[in-house]
Amino acid sequence: MFTNKRMKREASTIEAMLRIYCRHHHGAGKNLCAECDQLLEYAFARLKNCPFQEEKTTCWKCSVHCYTPGMRERIREVMRYVGPRMLLHRPLMGIMHILDGFRRPSPKNK
Ligand SMILES: [Zn+2]
Structure with a gap:
C-alpha cells in the first residue's frame, strides 16, 4: 500500500496505536471494532x-x-491516550515516532 519506509512506518504506528486504544476501550481482541x-x-x-x-x-x-474536524477529534483522542503508553507497549516504534516528529518537511509542490 505504501512504497517508502517512512510512510510504512507511519501507517504501522497508527495501526498499533489504534489497536492499543481499541483493546483498552472497546475490548477488541485480534481485530479492531468497526468504529x-x-x-x-x-x-x-x-x-x-x-x-x-x-x-x-x-x-x-x-x-x-x-483530517476533517470530526476525524481529527477522534484521532486526537486516540493519540492522547496511547501516546504516553507507546514507549511501554512498543518502545522502538514509540522512539521512532518521536524522532519522526522532529522532521521539518517542505511540501514538494512549493
Ligand atoms: Zn474500537
Missing part, C-alpha cells in the same frame, strides 16, 4: 494523499490539517 477500523481506513487514506510523503513529520505535528 476503529473505519478510523484506520480513514487515516490510511489521508496518508496516501499526504503531500510530504517520505519527508513527512508525524500527523500529530503536521502543518497541513488534512
Whole structure:
C-alpha cells in the first residue's frame, strides 16, 4: 500500500496505536471494532494523499490539517491516550515516532 519506509512506518504506528486504544476501550481482541477500523481506513487514506510523503513529520505535528474536524477529534483522542503508553507497549516504534516528529518537511509542490 505504501512504497517508502517512512510512510510504512507511519501507517504501522497508527495501526498499533489504534489497536492499543481499541483493546483498552472497546475490548477488541485480534481485530479492531468497526468504529476503529473505519478510523484506520480513514487515516490510511489521508496518508496516501499526504503531500510530504517520505519527508513527512508525524500527523500529530503536521502543518497541513488534512483530517476533517470530526476525524481529527477522534484521532486526537486516540493519540492522547496511547501516546504516553507507546514507549511501554512498543518502545522502538514509540522512539521512532518521536524522532519522526522532529522532521521539518517542505511540501514538494512549493
Ligand atoms: Zn474500537
